[in-house]
Amino acid sequence: MHRLLRFLTLLGLSLLLPFAPSVAQDPLTLLQRHPLESPERGVIAHRDAIVRALGIKPGTVVADIGAGTGAFMEPLARAVGPGGRYIGVDIDKDYVKLMESRAKRLGLAQASVVLSRPDSITLPADSVDLMVVIDAYHHFAPPEPMLASMLKALRPGGQLVIVDFDRTPNSPRWLREHVRADKATFLKEMEAAGFRIDRDLKIPGLEGHFATRLLKP
Numbered sequence: 123m124h125r126l127l128r129f130l131t132l133l134g135l136s137l138l139l140p141f142a143p144s145v146a147q148d149p150l151t152l153l154q155r156h157p158l159e160s161p162e163r164g165v166i167a168h169r170d171a172i173v174r175a176l177g178i179k180p181g182t183v184v185a186d187i188g189a190g191t192g193a194f195m196e197p198l199a200r201a202v203g204p205g206g207r208y209i210g211v212d213i214d215k216d217y218v219k220l221m222e223s224r225a226k227r228l229g230l231a232q233a234s235v236v237l238s239r240p241d242s243i244t245l246p247a248d249s250v251d252l253m254v255v256i257d258a259y260h261h262f263a264p265p266e267p268m269l270a271s272m273l274k275a276l277r278p279g280g281q282l283v284i285v286d287f288d289r290t291p292n293s294p295r296w297l298r299e300h301v302r303a304d305k306a307t308f309l310k311e312m313e314a315a316g317f318r319i320d321r322d323l324k325i326p327g328l329e330g331h332f333a334t335r336l337l338k339p
């Protein structure tokens with residue numbers, strides 16, 4: 123009877139095991155399965171090349187605007203080092219929570235996150251050296267108030283790097299439907315907001331995207 127009881131207990135536990143809290147519920151493990159983290163996205167497959175092209179110096183204050191799940195948090199925070207700062211900014215509170223737990227789990231004291239507004243990045247004036255906007259600019263609607271708040275938060279001479287889909291008449295249909303305008307239109311909006319175009323960045327292997335650096339005069 124004793125043995126039967128033990129057998130039934132073990133059987134029950136083994137049946138319940140797949141539903142028990144496990145590493146599968148660890149936020150970082152779940153994160154790895156998030157579509158924004160998929161290497162099928164060009165910017166994820168070429169994440170290291172993108173970060174290298176930014177040429178970040180230790181001590182830099184970097185703001186990642188529209189940071190999503192924080193896929194770029196770790197390489198950017200490591201590039202700025204403990205003396206710099208990484209600020210992940212997004213309007214989605216679930217993404218902001220994910221980024222918070224990511225920073226904690228990775229022990230990145232130089233990383234912080236900000237829940238912003240659709241019309242403003244809500245960062246203080248002249249507080250950022252470098253802003254990166256990766257696959258996010260085309261979501262800013264309308265872009266003008268966002269650009270005004272970005273210009274304000276950059277320090278004079280600070281950099282804005284936009285990496286986004288390069289919409290052309292030959293782009294696949296999903297891209298033409300999803301991205302509202304082409305590179306030239308996006309850059310004109312940024313110039314109209316007061317940014318100065320510096321140059322395109324070369325990201326080896328990254329197709330269907332452009333990467334352009336602009337400056338706050």
Ligand SMILES: C[S@@+](CC[C@H](N)C(=O)[O-])C[C@H]1O[C@@H](n2cnc3c(N)ncnc32)[C@H](O)[C@@H]1O
Nearest residue numbers: 158188189190193212213214240256257258261
């Ligand atoms: C396609 S995701 C890109 C996320 C991340 N940059 C990456 O490449 O993994 C676009 C992100 O922009 C954010 N977003 C959209 N409009 C925004 C706004 N006005 N201000 C800040 N973030 C915004 C969305 O919440 C989303 O997380």
